Amino acid sequence: MNTKPDVIQKCLWPACLVGLFIPGALSLHCNLLHLHLREVTWQNLRLLNSMSNSFPVECLRETRAFELPQDIQSHTPPGKRYLKEAFYEMSTQAFNIFRESTTKSTWKKKYLKQIQIRLDWQMHHLEKCFEEEEKGKEDSKQMEEDGMDFSGAMVSQVSSLELRRYFYRMYNFLKDKKYSHCAWEIIRVELRRCFYYFYKLTLLLRKK
Amino acid sequence: MLWSQNTSWIRPRDLYPVVYIGLMVGVVSAWPDLSDESCTLKVTFRSFRLILSWELKNHSIAPTHYTLWYTVMSKPDDMKIVEHCSNITASFCDLTDVWEVLPETYIPRVDGFRGNTMLVSCISDFFLATHVSLEPPDFDIVGSTNHINVIVKFPPVIPKILNGEILQHYLPLVIEEQSGKIVKKHHPKLNGNIIGNVTYVIDKLIPNTNYCVSVYFKSKVMGAINRSPVKCTFLQPGQETESSESAKIGGIIVMFLIAAVFISTILILKRVGYICLRNDFPKVLNFNNLSSWVFLERPPLETVAFVEVIHVNRKKKVWDYNYDDESDSNEEVAPPVSGGGYTMHGLTGRLLGPASASSATLEDCIQPDAEEPDQSEPEADTERLMAAWPSPEQSECCKSGAYKERGRLPQDPVSEDDDSFTEESGDKITFNVNLNSVFVRIPDDDSEVPPTSPSFLEETANLEDSDETEISFLAASGEGTQPPFASPSAECPWPEDALSDKSDSSESDADIRDGYIMR
Numbered sequence: 001m002n003t004k005p006d007v008i009q010k011c012l013w014p015a016c017l018v019g020l021f022i023p024g025a026l027s028l029h030c031n032l033l034h035l036h037l038r039e040v041t042w043q044n045l046r047l048l049n050s051m052s053n054s055f056p057v058e059c060l061r062e063t064r065a066f067e068l069p070q071d072i073q074s075h076t077p078p079g080k081r082y083l084k085e086a087f088y089e090m091s092t093q094a095f096n097i098f099r100e101s102t103t104k105s106t107w108k109k110k111y112l113k114q115i116q117i118r119l120d121w122q123m124h125h126l127e128k129c130f131e132e133e134e135k136g137k138e139d140s141k142q143m144e145e146d147g148m149d150f151s152g153a154m155v156s157q158v159s160s161l162e163l164r165r166y167f168y169r170m171y172n173f174l175k176d177k178k179y180s181h182c183a184w185e186i187i188r189v190e191l192r193r194c195f196y197y198f199y200k201l202t203l204l205l206r207k208k
Numbered sequence: 209m210l211w212s213q214n215t216s217w218i219r220p221r222d223l224y225p226v227v228y229i230g231l232m233v234g235v236v237s238a239w240p241d242l243s244d245e246s247c248t249l250k251v252t253f254r255s256f257r258l259i260l261s262w263e264l265k266n267h268s269i270a271p272t273h274y275t276l277w278y279t280v281m282s283k284p285d286d287m288k289i290v291e292h293c294s295n296i297t298a299s300f301c302d303l304t305d306v307w308e309v310l311p312e313t314y315i316p317r318v319d320g321f322r323g324n325t326m327l328v329s330c331i332s333d334f335f336l337a338t339h340v341s342l343e344p345p346d347f348d349i350v351g352s353t354n355h356i357n358v359i360v361k362f363p364p365v366i367p368k369i370l371n372g373e374i375l376q377h378y379l380p381l382v383i384e385e386q387s388g389k390i391v392k393k394h395h396p397k398l399n400g401n402i403i404g405n406v407t408y409v410i411d412k413l414i415p416n417t418n419y420c421v422s423v424y425f426k427s428k429v430m431g432a433i434n435r436s437p438v439k440c441t442f443l444q445p446g447q448e449t450e451s452s453e454s455a456k457i458g459g460i461i462v463m464f465l466i467a468a469v470f471i472s473t474i475l476i477l478k479r480v481g482y483i484c485l486r487n488d489f490p491k492v493l494n495f496n497n498l499s500s501w502v503f504l505e506r507p508p509l510e511t512v513a514f515v516e517v518i519h520v521n522r523k524k525k526v527w528d529y530n531y532d533d534e535s536d537s538n539e540e541v542a543p544p545v546s547g548g549g550y551t552m553h554g555l556t557g558r559l560l561g562p563a564s565a566s567s568a569t570l571e572d573c574i575q576p577d578a579e580e581p582d583q584s585e586p587e588a589d590t591e592r593l594m595a596a597w598p599s600p601e602q603s604e605c606c607k608s609g610a611y612k613e614r615g616r617l618p619q620d621p622v623s624e625d626d627d628s629f630t631e632e633s634g635d636k637i638t639f640n641v642n643l644n645s646v647f648v649r650i651p652d653d654d655s656e657v658p659p660t661s662p663s664f665l666e667e668t669a670n671l672e673d674s675d676e677t678e679i680s681f682l683a684a685s686g687e688g689t690q691p692p693f694a695s696p697s698a699e700c701p702w703p704e705d706a707l708s709d710k711s712d713s714s715e716s717d718a719d720i721r722d723g724y725i726m727r
Binding site: 045054057190197 | 284310311312313315331332338
């Protein structure tokens with residue numbers, strides 16, 4: 001008795017339905033990406049809050065100013081392109097930092113793992129949205145739009161560089177403090193502050 | 209068991225690092241966290257003011273005054289003293305104008321003193337975006353017939369820490385309306401710049417119902433939700449509101465417009481001639497003589513043309529299809545006798561128009577010599593005539609023959625069979641009167657001109673020669689018309705003898721035309 005064809009037939013119809021909806025879901029994904037980013041960022045922020053009870057008083061002497069870029073702290077609504085690039089840079093750099101914390105920090109492992117999963121999800125979907133935008137640019141034949149995109153790209157590159165330097169300062173701080181407990185607590189507080197400003201950017205984008 | 213020679217001896221100096229590490233771990237674990245057990249610090253918003261409050265866990269320690277210090281995590285600065293919260297006796301401090309950045313991590317420290325001795329020191333950290341709790345705002349409610357005004361009290365100036373998008377995105381205001389077991393939530397939209405109180409109207413409520421309202425800020429950022437105390441109001445029924453008054457005014461205006469459109473349509477149709485409005489109303493709708501209509505009085509005499517029929521005692525003859533001569537019979541009842549010896553039969557013709565001026569009288573036709581009261585036979589068909597004559601004012605657009613016919617003598621078919629044939633139709637009574645046996649008189653007191661009736665003379669002449677004929681007769685009309693049989697006083701062309709000898713069988717040579725019998 002051959003049950004495989006029956007199984008295939010049973011799964012064929014749901015698979016077709018899923019296949020029909022995937023392109024639509026992916027096409028909607030980039031348009032609603034800021035909503036997903038908002039929710040994911042807020043969840044990461046709350047996880048960072050839960051990873052430690054309170055800040056150790058002895059670590060107050062080792063605090064450092066990491067100088068979050070002013071563009072991130074701005075109250076003006078950002079452009080979609082800039083927002084996506086900033087999120088991508090933040091997700092990539094924060095993921096690298098948390099990757100170091102898996103073996104060197106005293107944080108709760110389950111919270112740490114959830115944060116890493118969310119950051120990885122952010123990077124993956126942002127990359128797909130960038131690919132779709134690149135395909136759209138190749139199909140476009142308007143030179144004026146290309147010129148405008150070039151200037152916009154310059155601005156976004158500068159902002160990404162500033163953001164990257166910001167995370168490098170945190171990374172270097174950890175190395176200098178030899179991944180001490182206080183250093184991790186200080187980095188945890190700083191990342192919580194950073195995530196909040198990115199969360200606020202998603203709200204500003206909706207307002208725009 | 210013997211140790212082998214290759215066993216490395218654990219020397220005491222190798223244990224030193226182990227001991228040291230153990231001691232350090234113990235010391236580090238013994239170091240207090242910022243969440244000190246000696247006191248509990250709490251940050252909240254009260255009436256949009258950021259308040260830091262503290263409470264000692266050990267109540268036996270009672271400091272006399274407190275001093276507040278703080279620092280921030282983002283800047284490697286030393287502790288700063290809060291000037292207006294230095295050496296205070298209260299166990300709270302207003303930091304609205306001190307802590308102005310929401311995503312910042314603030315680290316406050318409270319030192320409790322008794323005199324110059326510090327009894328307790330409390331320190332903690334607050335990430336305001338997630339740690340602060342928001343108390344509900346103050347509000348008032350004003351209930352009306354079907355709506356409630358909820359007045360949420362905001363400060364004249366919103367604190368900087370709540371400015372911008374905080375109130376719009378992080379602190380959505382929720383107004384709960386509860387009636388019985390039904391709870392409804394309202395989400396008024398707050399803009400970024402809120403100045404003063406905010407009024408929200410809960411409408412579409414049921415009068416004569418009790419409603420309770422609660423207000424709070426709902427935000428996942430600010431922590432748990434604190435609902436305000438409930439305030440209730442009872443909506444009074446039947447109160448006039450501005451909306452109901454405006455609705456009434458609007459309804460009145462609409463009705464007025466509809467009536468105006470309807471009246472204008474009727475007038476236009478009347479002008480065009482599409483519709484005809486009758487002016488000659490039926491008698492029951494004649495309100496000209498309202499008093500008589502109300503009291504059901506008889507119309508005045510001047511509106512009625514009386515016709516006095518002078519009955520000549522003549523035997524009634526019924527033709528029984530027998531051409532033989534028959535004697536007259538005296539079976540009819542003798543009519544009432546007037547003072548002049550005549551048999552009077554009043555024929556009342558009701559005139560719709562003024563008829564007094566033109567109503568002619570036939571009194572002059574009465575010959576006082578006629579003395580046959582007892583033996584005169586009243587015509588059986590002589591009855592009180594109630595003829596309704598139409599008003600001379602004819603309708604403008606209605607010139608139908610029906611009206612004309614009403615203005616004329618009603619057609620009474622000449623019947624050889626029965627000269628007492630009476631036909632009653634509507635408001636008029638037609639009857640046959642043998643002119644050969646009667647004198648007709650229309651009383652008219654005001655008339656000085658004796659009515660002329662050339663036709664009367666003509667008929668008299670005809671009657672002398674012709675047989676008794678039967679004609680239909682009606683009372684004289686109103687204005688402008690002369691009774692066909694009206695005659696001046698001195699000219700009564702109806703000799704009685706001539707009339708009495710006439711038979712009543714032969715057909716007259718009267719020409720019946722349009723209801724009139726012309727001679």
